[in-house]
Amino acid sequence: MAQFPASSILLQGSEACADAAILAGCRFFAGYPITPATEIAERMASKMPGVGGVFIQMEDEIASITSVIGASWAGAKSMTATSGPGFSLMQEGIGLAVMSETPCVIVDVQRLGPCQGFATFPMQGDVMQARWGSHGDSRSNIVLAPASPQEIFDLTIEAFNLSERLRTPVIVLSDEIVAHMRERVIIPRIEELNLERRTETTPPHKEFKFHELSGCDVTPMPRLGSGYKLNIVGHLRTEEGRVSMPAQEVPQVAFKLLSHLADKITAADWDAKRIKALFAEDSRTMLVSYGSPSRTVESAVKEARKAGLKVGCARLVTLWPFPEDQLQKILEDVDNVIVVEMNLGQIMDKVKEVVGRSTKVTHVPKVGDLHTTDELLDRIKKVAV
């Protein structure tokens, strides 16, 4: 067992992400080289053998996510990391992970897109793709958006915990800036962390229902080779894992299964549904952001405060499922909301849904670079009093 003393070191976001995964118990990593996410794979390649884990570079991102799913069923906490083009290829695998209730963590270091876009430039274009993933309807994936190396460290650990607890893929939606930024990261002692562990169960259970379809209750996950005679499927299934059923029962079974997959995520009371707000108490104008743009948002807000403007900001740490209630509370008495994201407007529509009709929501679109403090201050001055 490797030693993880509490310490404070200078780390790149990608390195922090890899180190956090190992600390969280990740013992299988599969990936495919892609800018700007490759550093995570490189760090995993060098560190994984030291903790008795496995690193493998697969032939593409489809193979990466699917080998992660296989590894997870063989008993290892598993992860992959990629960027936009690879994330597109992974959608099919995400669907299998959702449907078969396979815990795994997917890190998407967003870059300018669509398509090749520009590999070394940042964007936050994958917000909706991360939310829905796959085809079909499972309502929402869990998506966490870090804004600093420390936060990608903390959220990667949280992603593993949520993924293991709810048996679902969890997406860490990073971006090129967070992944390449170097900052001080505090590494906690492993004893200080409340890590989720797989429950070892003893077979055989004659009446063991492999997939309990009961809302938020998640069946413990047995591993392959332990005598359960598991029938793991991406197909529609009954509670016993049976895939054949009378045609007239299909709609009912499908509704039950899909509701179960959605409810365990949306209804589960997990404390990661978080927003970090600043000056929310007395602000008439609020800036809403997530990920790396939040850092310029914060400095712009502090500047505006110095000038006497009643401005604050709210940063979404959990992007999906959308922290509606929390955001609603924060934006309750606000006249103006300015959504700051590095895209043409993805989360803005969701914010509009949350605020009242009297609140005006505007957007500062930008791609390929962070907003400058001045750009944001100009906008703030136009609307704030």
Add this chain to the structure above:
Amino acid sequence: MSHPLMKYLREDWMPTLLCPGCGDGTVLQCMLRAVENLRIDIDRVAIVAGIGCHARLGTGYIAADSMWSLHGRAFPIATGIKLVDPGLHVVVLTGDGDCGSIGLSHFLHAARRNIGVLALCFNNSIYGMTGGQVAPTTPKGAITKTTPYGNLEYPMDLCALAQTAGAPYVARWTTAHPRQLTRSIEKALGKNGFSFVEAVTQCPTYFGRYTLQSTKASDILRLFLRNSVSIQQSKKLNPEELAGKIVIGEFVDTQKPELAEQYQLQFRN
């Protein structure tokens, strides 16, 4: 008295949904026979299948750990499983469309890596589950649902591909050669490395009906016997004589270090 292999099956899930005369059951029986003959603990077998008739048959109905996954992706899933638990017998069930078309790259890379899995390929020369469309293994000229005027493309040789990619064990038999097929599966299961066993199997419903003009399994099995030539015989035939023939036998039978084992050895110290 129940069938001696029934203990490996979920009797209460029967009957299967496959068509009368389908050859996939024969291949599955050969596999279970091999497991039985080698006295492999079925609880230490993990079956991973892609999509297709073979996958529908080979998962669920077997009372063993199985995963009915994504079209073409059984190879990387099996790779993940084997790397985490090298002690498991990992079996990939695949089809000619599953491994020759959508999963071709995964198939070749699994062979190249020499990951210790047995890949058992059910080759019926057509897409059966979707209703009889042309496959990358369908003979030139064949009439299928998507080649109603005759197939213009050339078929691929899956065993030659496995061999080129470096698989240490490669064999092909047909459902008219169940004993030889069972022996090859036994041999493959006993090896630690990537093994590719191709079973040419009959699809009376689609390949039989559209291409061979016979929906009788016995006709197709007789055709398999008549058209099969051994590797030794095939070397004496010129390309014209070889056209339409099924070359059967063991193409490769060697041994080389397996990936999961090498990974463990590399970091033992």
